[in-house]
Amino acid sequence: MSEAGSRIISSIRRAILNGEWVPGGKLQPAALAAQFGTSTTVVREALARLAGDGLVTSERNRGFFVQQLDLRQLRDITELRCVSEGLAAGLSVERGDLQWESDLIAAHHQLSRAPRRAPSDPARITDEWAYAHKQFHAKLLHACDCPPMTKLAADLADSTELYRRWAAPSTAAAVRDVEQEHRDILEAALDRDAAKLAALLRSHYEATVQVVLDAGLVADVAPVGS
Template sequence: MSKSTESETLSKHIRDSMRDDILNGRWAPGDKLQLTALSKHYQTSSTVIREALTRLVGDRLVLLKPNRGFFVPTLSLAELKDINELRTRSEEFGIGLAIERGDLSWESELIAAHHTLERTPYRDNTDDAQLTEAWNRAHQAFHAKLLEACGVPVLIDLCSTLSDLSQLYGRWAANATRFTGRDVAKEHREILAAALERDAKTASRLIREHYQITLDAILKSGIDDGAAQHGAAPANA
């Protein structure tokens, strides 16, 4: 393996690890990401860390403030509403194309992705207010597979970015949705069934309802923007 390839592999590994840590709440919204501390944590050079952070800025998972450094983005309910609507509309369009263009291989892979999701533990045994990292990954993989057959890379990339941004609010959702009585597994089974039946209209409706339930739970939980920016749990948690 050439030195350039090794460097690219290391850079991607660090970027992926940092992305996972941000999405899983290692740092609170608004926290500064110190190069020295990150270099020590990930056991790599500050150059690799800076490159990874710069890439994550492009993904909107890190905020670069001129002359101040890199930060975890702060959160706002207004932004959450906009992200949810854009994500919903994008995935509604994408699932329609995927259902139209998807072949038998796509159906098989979609069933496999759903099987993994169903068999992955949902809540963390050590903190039942939080979703497990494995479930979050399986959840994103299932929704990504739903859209994969649409054949529009730009749309797939957009939906992936919006999925990541939505997951930044995961701690709100995890706490807030404990009390809704929703059956998330049933929601996914219904989305899968509609996709396999090639019913784009129903699949689109179910995806919108799926995301809207989570959004409504967060909005009704009593959390405000000030609390969110400090990573606080909802008042009724």
């Protein structure tokens, strides 16, 4: 991917996560090319890459669309995250050394210092905080020393990013004490308490699902078999 292509991917990703287009909205390559000052070929390549990240869908003979919000899919992804990250986190606290602890503390410090919401746009999560948040959760699992696990965790986190960002303007998201949740997660990791860490991660991720519901982004659905 060229430098111009990477720039367009970042620009479109940011626009989607900031809610500039509605869920399911069609993305017109010609219009995006004019908006971002590039060619339709570069835009199509960028949209194809974002489709792989779960932010865009591609339909044959119809084109590209912003990903739809699907509560059942979010719940399924969340359950998979809880199970897989609980296992990976357990391995991390078992295998992690002093350097891992130091790196995790540093990642948490960066997260705690990053402004979650900018005064100029308090309804949105800042890119700086989103990046630090991703780094903290990645470092938490890093010491498991199992690349397939860490890749799965990263992919699942990317799959829920759209929901987190779009729920950000809601009151439910604003009143949630995410900072305390991260402090508790850090403490459990440093205490090498694998069971508590897994439980805190589950609570952390399930709280996001509840925020999405409370924000009214998607309607609740009855579980299969109910």
